[in-house]
Amino acid sequence: MNTGIKTTDIVVIGGGIIGAAVAYGLTKTGSSVVMLDEGDTAFRAARANFGLVWFQGKGLGSRRYVEWCLEATDKWPEFAAELFGINGMALFYENTGGLRLCYTWEDFQKRKALIDGLKDQNGKRPYDCEMLEHQLVQDMLPGVRLGESIVGASYSPRDGHLNPLCLLTSLHDCFQHKGGRYFPAHAVRKIRQVNDVFIIETGAARFGASKVVLAAGTGTVHLASMLGMRIPIQPQRGQILVTERVRPTLSVALETIRQTNEGSFLLGASHEEVGFDVHTSTAVVQKIARRAIRAFPDLAALKLVRCWGALRVLSPDEMPIYLESEEFPGVYVVTSHSGVSLAPLHACHIPGWIVECRVPQGFADFDLRRFHVQKNQ
Amino acid sequence: MFKRINDTFTDRVRVSVEGRDVLVAPGDTVVAAIFAAGKDYTRISSISGEKRGPYCLMGVCYECLVEIDGVPNQQACQTPVREGMRVILQRGLRGLRQ
Numbered sequence: 241m242n243t244g245i246k247t248t249d250i251v252v253i254g255g256g257i258i259g260a261a262v263a264y265g266l267t268k269t270g271s272s273v274v275m276l277d278e279g280d281t282a283f284r285a286a287r288a289n290f291g292l293v294w295f296q297g298k299g300l301g302s303r304r305y306v307e308w309c310l311e312a313t314d315k316w317p318e319f320a321a322e323l324f325g326i327n328g329m330a331l332f333y334e335n336t337g338g339l340r341l342c343y344t345w346e347d348f349q350k351r352k353a354l355i356d357g358l359k360d361q362n363g364k365r366p367y368d369c370e371m372l373e374h375q376l377v378q379d380m381l382p383g384v385r386l387g388e389s390i391v392g393a394s395y396s397p398r399d400g401h402l403n404p405l406c407l408l409t410s411l412h413d414c415f416q417h418k419g420g421r422y423f424p425a426h427a428v429r430k431i432r433q434v435n436d437v438f439i440i441e442t443g444a445a446r447f448g449a450s451k452v453v454l455a456a457g458t459g460t461v462h463l464a465s466m467l468g469m470r471i472p473i474q475p476q477r478g479q480i481l482v483t484e485r486v487r488p489t490l491s492v493a494l495e496t497i498r499q500t501n502e503g504s505f506l507l508g509a510s511h512e513e514v515g516f517d518v519h520t521s522t523a524v525v526q527k528i529a530r531r532a533i534r535a536f537p538d539l540a541a542l543k544l545v546r547c548w549g550a551l552r553v554l555s556p557d558e559m560p561i562y563l564e565s566e567e568f569p570g571v572y573v574v575t576s577h578s579g580v581s582l583a584p585l586h587a588c589h590i591p592g593w594i595v596e597c598r599v600p601q602g603f604a605d606f607d608l609r610r611f612h613v614q615k616n617q
Numbered sequence: 618m619f620k621r622i623n624d625t626f627t628d629r630v631r632v633s634v635e636g637r638d639v640l641v642a643p644g645d646t647v648v649a650a651i652f653a654a655g656k657d658y659t660r661i662s663s664i665s666g667e668k669r670g671p672y673c674l675m676g677v678c679y680e681c682l683v684e685i686d687g688v689p690n691q692q693a694c695q696t697p698v699r700e701g702m703r704v705i706l707q708r709g710l711r712g713l714r715q
Contacts, residue, residue, distance in 0.1 A: 384713060484690045485663065487710040503663065503710050538713045543690065 244446070248274045248421070250594070251440050251449040253428050253463060254456035256286030257404065257579040258586055260411035262455055262594075265587035267418035269595040274447055275415060276440070278459065279425040283475070283518065285457050286579065288550030290480060290508055291404040291500070292493060293581050296338060296369045296396035298558075300357050304605040305559045306367075308585065313398045315584035320402070326417055329410040331402045332501035338399020339377060340495040341390055341535055348391045355394050369396040383489045387534045393494075401493040403501055404580055411583075428456075431466045433568055451594060455574045457553045458516070467568050471561060472611055473575055475551035477512040479524050481532075483542040490536075497532055497539075505539060507532040511552075518549040552577045556611060562590070563607040619652035634704045647693035647704055648674065648681060659683040659693055660707035683707055689715055 252263040255277030263275040295313045299306035313335075320333040342348035352371045359367040372380075373392040380395070416422055426442040431452065433439070440447040454460045464471045485503030496508045510524045525547055533540045553575055555561050560576035572594055576582055592598040626642040633639075634654035641650045648671045651659060658668035659681050671681040674694045681693040686703055689711035693704075 485710050487712050489713045541713075541715070 245439070245448045246274065246445060247437075247448045248272045249449060250274070250451045250453065251276060251438070251447050252453040252455055253440070254278075254454070254459065255412070255422065255424065256284065256455070256457055257289075257408055257411065257583060258286075258457075258574055258576065259453075259455035260286075260408060260415060261579070261583045261586040262453055262574055262590050263420055264411050264415040264418065265591035266453075266595065267415060267420045269591050271595055273415070273420045274449070275420060275422045276426045276428060276442060276447070277422070277424045278427040278456070282427075282456075283458055283516070283551050285550055285553060285577075286408050287405060288480070288518075288548055289404050289580060290478075290506060291401050291498065291580065292338070292495070293333065293335075293400045293402055294338060294495070294578070295398040295581070296394060297340060297351075297354060297358070297495075298578070300354060300361065301557065302559060302605060303361050303363075304602040306358065306362060307602075308560075309578075309581065310398070312582045312585050313400075315588075316400070319584035319587065323410045323414055326414045327410060329406060329413060331406050331410060333400065333402035334493075335398070335400040336491060336493045337380070337395060337397045338493050338495065339372075339380070339393040339395050341377075341393045343390060343531070343534065345391055351394050368398050369394055371395075380492055381490065383491065384536050385538055387537050389534055399493060401498050402580065407580065407583065411587075428463060431463065431571075433467075438568075438570065451570045451572070453572045453574055453594065457575070458551055460553075460573060460575050464573055467565055467571055469565055469567075469571075469573065471573060471575065472608075473553055473555050473561065474513075475516055476554045476577075477510065477514050477517060477549050477551055478508060479510045479512075479520050479528060479547060479549045481507040481525060481528055481547045482545050483507070483539070484545055486542065494535070496528075497535060504545065505532075505542065507539075516551065518551060520547045520549045560606050561608065562593075562603060618655065618657050621649075621653070630698045630700050632698050632700075632702045632704060635706060641698050643698070645698050647683065647685060647691070647696045647698060647702070650698055650702075650704060651683070651693060656706070658706070661709060663710045684711075687715065 249271040250273050252259050252275045255275050266273045295309050298309050320331050355369050372395050377393045378386040430441040437448045438452045454463045458475050483505040490499040563573050565571040589600050628643050629640040632650040639653040658670035662669050669680050672678045676695045682690050683693045684705040684707050685691040
């Protein structure tokens with residue numbers, strides 16, 4: 241067993257889309273960066289998500305979060321080009337516009353109230369989302385027949401989608417290309433501070449760093465507790481269905497139905513409080529399939545190829561948590577359920593905050609004080 | 618290219634492959650009909666444009682996709698032949714309404 245310590249400027253714990261985006265961004269600051277990944281037994285939301293780059297509907301109650309989401313969607317095209325410029329890997333990112341279907345009039349009114357609330361919250365600045373009734377929604381989707389019972393949808397031109405597996409692969413590739421060191425199968429067992437250095441112990445090796453970023457999804461709770469922090473994130477299960485491949489037909493991304501670049505339809509969604517259970521269930525699979533067929537009856541002819549369950553990493557208000565430990569300055573927590581949508585900001589603003597102490601304006605809105613919880617137990 | 622080892626079956630099932638009739642044995646899968654028609658591929662890949670054909674012959678590789686009686690993306694190795702079946706090679710992806 242190697243008893244030596246691998247030293248580096250910064251250790252990022254977590255190799256998912258958030259960890260990899262932060263780690264990649266950190267390599268651009270000139271710091272030496274190590275990224276540690278748990279392995280195949282981790283929950284791995286990075287590999288199980290729907291692939292939406294989504295703006296609409298988020299952030300009622302926080303104008304700052306709406307601005308954060310808006311900035312992220314604005315930066316996505318240039319971020320995709322930046323990664324592509326490094327390694328030539330396509331992300332299949334498309335700003336297709338996004339629809340969130342309403343299946344009943346009640347649903348439509350409820351959605352309209354949410355969007356109106358977000359418009360009011362935005363004050364003088366326009367909030368790019370409109371309610372469309374059935375025919376206008378059908379007009380946006382010339383290649384596919386919209387189910388008769390669909391009342392309408394909310395539409396935003398800012399939404400889109402990408403291939404999340406390509407994004408994760410590319411972030412890892414760009415990270416290593418820029419000199420970052422990646423260690424898979426290195427689950428962290430212990431973090432402690434000795435003088436000014438954080439010692440991180442995995443089963444296979446020890447690391448010493450002056451800064452540590454906890455970006456391990458649901459695993460962040462346990463890691464943070466090693467340093468006296470109580471992070472209030474909970475798992476929420478979503479199930480996703482995949483159909484056989486079809487010629488490109490659906491040109492817009494829907495919140496629960498999208499066609500991938502390879503031609504499969506991904507169908508969602510569910511929001512289940514079942515703890516750390518990633519099984520699929522017949523009842524939910526049926527419900528997702530029925531709702532998809534109500535939206536687009538022609539989907540009924542397709543075969544389902546696979547389905548899976550995965551865990552969203554949710555804070556109580558569904559907004560990110562970004563904080564630096566008060567007891568252990570130099571330890572950062574970066575967690576959100578929108579790792580795909582927010583990737584451009586996780587790759588630029590978060591590294592700037594960590595390395596140069598450039599705190600984005602209004603960043604305090606994202607720490608724990610908003611929950612009025614005890615930070616230490 | 619593929620030749621049947623034992624040609625002495627008496628029950629015969631007539632299947633049409635790309636418009637050409639072949640005779641196969643009851644219990645054969647559609648792969649046998651495709652081979653009997655002199656073809657070693659079932660489709661043109663939507664990604665590479667290559668000819669792709671049966672590989673694992675046990676339903677896990679999804680290479681032997683073919684259109685049977687108007688329904689695309691059928692695994693030839695998992696489908697037993699039926700009298701009068703019409704098999705068409707698959708060119709690229711299926712449409713949503715077929």
